Amino acid sequence: MNNLNNKLSLVSNNLPTEAEAAVWSILETVPDPEVPVLSVLDLGIVRDVKVAEPSADHPKGLASITITPTYSGCPAMDAISMDIRLKMIEHGYGKVNIISVLSPAWTTDWMTESGKQKLAAYGIAPPSHSTVEGAPVICPQCQSANTKLLSQFGSTACKALYQCNDCKEPFDHFKCH
Amino acid sequence: MNAHPPINYSTIQLVKYTLHLADSNLILAQRNGEWCAHGPVLEQDIAITNITLDLIGQSRNFYQYAAQLINQSTEQPNNEATEDSLAYLRTEREFKNLLITELPAGDWAQTVLRQFFYSYYQLGLYEQLQNSTDAQIAAIAAKSIKETKYHVKWSSDWVLRLGDGTEESHQRMLKALEMLWQYTGEMFAPVEYELNMGIDFKELKEGWEQQVFAVLEAATLFQAGDGAQLNSAYMQAGGKTGVHTERMGFILTELQYLQRTYPGAIW
Numbered sequence: 001m002n003n004l005n006n007k008l009s010l011v012s013n014n015l016p017t018e019a020e021a022a023v024w025s026i027l028e029t030v031p032d033p034e035v036p037v038l039s040v041l042d043l044g045i046v047r048d049v050k051v052a053e054p055s056a057d058h059p060k061g062l063a064s065i066t067i068t069p070t071y072s073g074c075p076a077m078d079a080i081s082m083d084i085r086l087k088m089i090e091h092g093y094g095k096v097n098i099i100s101v102l103s104p105a106w107t108t109d110w111m112t113e114s115g116k117q118k119l120a121a122y123g124i125a126p127p128s129h130s131t132v133e134g135a136p137v138i139c140p141q142c143q144s145a146n147t148k149l150l151s152q153f154g155s156t157a158c159k160a161l162y163q164c165n166d167c168k169e170p171f172d173h174f175k176c177h
Numbered sequence: 178m179n180a181h182p183p184i185n186y187s188t189i190q191l192v193k194y195t196l197h198l199a200d201s202n203l204i205l206a207q208r209n210g211e212w213c214a215h216g217p218v219l220e221q222d223i224a225i226t227n228i229t230l231d232l233i234g235q236s237r238n239f240y241q242y243a244a245q246l247i248n249q250s251t252e253q254p255n256n257e258a259t260e261d262s263l264a265y266l267r268t269e270r271e272f273k274n275l276l277i278t279e280l281p282a283g284d285w286a287q288t289v290l291r292q293f294f295y296s297y298y299q300l301g302l303y304e305q306l307q308n309s310t311d312a313q314i315a316a317i318a319a320k321s322i323k324e325t326k327y328h329v330k331w332s333s334d335w336v337l338r339l340g341d342g343t344e345e346s347h348q349r350m351l352k353a354l355e356m357l358w359q360y361t362g363e364m365f366a367p368v369e370y371e372l373n374m375g376i377d378f379k380e381l382k383e384g385w386e387q388q389v390f391a392v393l394e395a396a397t398l399f400q401a402g403d404g405a406q407l408n409s410a411y412m413q414a415g416g417k418t419g420v421h422t423e424r425m426g427f428i429l430t431e432l433q434y435l436q437r438t439y440p441g442a443i444w
Binding site: 069071072073074075101102103104105106150151152153154155157161177 | 322
């Protein structure tokens with residue numbers, strides 16, 4: 001729960017109600033379809049959760065979940081909305097509102113620290129904080145800082161392709177965005 | 178949410194302007210998409226298609242907003258506008274994209290030079306639009322800026338690499354420049370529906386020229402003093418008001434084929 005509170009502090013200063021905290025906990029189990037080691041909370045794309053008073057139609061209260069896309073054209077967003085709906089149904093919420101907002105624009109600064117660690121362990125160099133200028137991209141295989149950019153565009157919109165000059169392994173870097 | 182506010186002049190202008198932004202992105206995406214699986218090397222094939230994906234994403238945001246505006250101001254319960262109906266079911270004369278976006282992909286020089294002109298234009302435009310009084314236009318612009326910065330970087334790198342490259346690549350870039358330049362003026366010549374969108378076209382043009390000329394000069398495609406000559410060149414226009422080149426019909430034929438042949442098809 002401490003971990004979850006850390007994540008929530010990136011989103012809002014208001015402590016969630018008990019009903020909202022329950023939804024946040026469920027969302028933590030929804031993985032990103034393209035980087036499955038990250039949950040949608042690790043990515044920072046869930047911006048708000050509201051749960052209405054329980055009613056006959058919604059015994060657990062109608063949940064409204066606000067999400068924001070990573071990149072404008074990210075094809076995973078439709079899948080993520082669907083995955084959230086299914087997971088909420090699994091937990092007995094029935095229909096939920098999923099609201100998509102564009103502003104403020106998503107940034108990798110909203111990615112959690114544990115998310116960044118999970119990325120590195122998965123073999124993807126995590127983004128540095130946007131305020132850190134010229135931070136080296138560390139090779140996730142051998143931890144060398146001696147790496148080079150191969151292409152700004154990688155296997156998905158959010159990644160760039162790098163190569164390590166020491167161990168020679170190519171790797172994905174989650175771009176600071 | 179307003180139930181159904183009456184259609185007024187400014188709403189019509191905003192719808193047209195939003196469609197113009199959406200259409201330019203979509204048509205350029207369709208053109209760039211021709212490179213998919215045909216790029217010169219794998220990394221660049223992935224790069225151009227990633228850029229294309231960003232353009233499609235941005236166009237979807239604009240189409241969704243245009244559809245919302247149209248549906249809020251008209252009562253057509255059986256004929257609701259959607260992002261898909263706007264992309265797939267409008268005719269050539271209804272498309273408001275810049276002419277430069279519909280030109281053939283050509284060779285790699287033409288593709289990267291077009292992207293370079295367009296991305297710098299988009300960056301300047303989005304930087305102004307992020308302060309738009311229209312909250313949704315401002316939100317889409319602010320989000321798109323981040324993506325457009327990658328496009329500017331990538332296309333500038335290519336202009337430098339090919340312009341200041343081999344004799345062959347240099348010649349191809351000169352040819353592309355000669356072909357594309359006459360289509361750049363349309364970006365900065367406002368039409369009626371752009372006049373009240375809070376855009377400073379003079380600033381947009383000056384900023385664009387400064388950045389574009391600097392890269393062209395570094396790429397040995399341009400010498401100090403060429404600016405005046407380029408500035409006095411004849412400029413094509415018409416796309417913004419639906420008067421397109423002969424290529425447009427072919428693009429739409431391919432883009433809209435499925436929905437025209439099997440209306441309402443989903444998958």
